[in-house]
């Protein structure tokens with residue numbers, strides 16, 4: 389197997405809420421506990437990574453990986469507005485130190501979907517004050533931990549809210565057209581990147597609205613992963629820019645960027661205009677706000693086909709992952725090439741992966757995806773790293789623990805970790 393050059397980051401990624409456990413001050417935790425929640429199950433103890441991070445980082449390093457992307461949890465660091473918890477900073481300082489002790493480059497994300505409950509009660513990701521709140525939190529983390537870091541991602545998948553708005557619109561249309569066609573919700577779920585239970589959300593809507601109003605003072609709380617207005621989309625970008633400035637003020641040496649969920653949008657005859665409009669919404673309109681960033685985090689899982697009627701289902705007979713989207717590792721190379729046409733900073737693949745119980749398919753996926761990355765580098769594209777999603781089988785948001793994205797299995801009863809063969813396969817690509 390051909391190794392990447394020394395210095396190329398070969399890593400795995402996680403997000404705090406999906407692995408740490410007991411993230412009790414967050415909006416997600418609150419939503420998981422609602423009587424009419426759309427979550428299949430609560431995150432609970434997750435993978436207990438908060439206490440077992442040493443073992444997890446050791447497994448990653450022993451398999452040869454040289455980088456770890458994880459998120460620090462805003463709801464732990466600032467559980468009440470303006471009240472920062474130094475003990476939580478010390479926790480993350482130990483996580484970073486553990487990475488370094490194992491020769492692993494830590495890449496830290498400041499916001500990966502979850503927010504403190506108080507932020508959402510104040511209007512969340514549609515409220516003007518969130519820009520300053522996020523920048524203040526980012527500056528605090530940078531002052532405390534930035535000296536030990538080289539990379540910070542401000543916001544994970546800044547474009548997720550717009551993607552959800554588009555999907556929700558399509559889903560409503562489908563539901564109207566098909567009136568009571570069973571399964572309309574399920575097929576919409578297959579077209580969203582992140583684990584969502586649209587069908588359940590629809591069935592519960594009426595009750596959930598009252599319950600959300602009780603908790604957040606808003607029947608439709610503006611959590612990060614919810615339908616975003618164009619003004620909210622702009623607000624996310626301004627929050628990113630303000631956070632970048634706060635990080636740079638504290639630590640000019642840290643490389644800062646955000647991450648985007650990017651599909652390989654493939655028009656079939658007649659679908660060109662749909663595909664072009666989707667790329668504009670998913671990527672191009674963000675350019676003015678990110679062009680000054682040090683890097684862009686590229687997150688890709690599959691392709692999307694467009695025909696004369698708009699988005700199309702996966703081709704007949706295509707292999708689908710547990711998430712119901714197509715197994716299509718070639719998508720990563722296509723997306724990297726497309727992004728590089730317009731974005732001029734470094735590119736880091738901050739997520740790419742597959743939900744499957746069959747690890748041989750993950751091994752195949754990694755091989756094909758990385759072959760594409762290698763071709764991009766050979767053609768001079770500034771791709772600086774590849775992070776596989778995910779290090780551990782973890783909490784896939786509304787879908788709970790049913791999805792197997794991990795390079796490592798976690799026994800839900802004992803929390804015992806068992807590396808899958810794919811972990812060592814990925815580690816084998818890291819240059820010495």
Ligand code: BGC
Nearest residue numbers: 403544545581582583649784
């Ligand atoms: C998110 C992850 C999620 C993964 C798989 C990405 O959209 O950043 O948190 O688990 O996709 O669905």
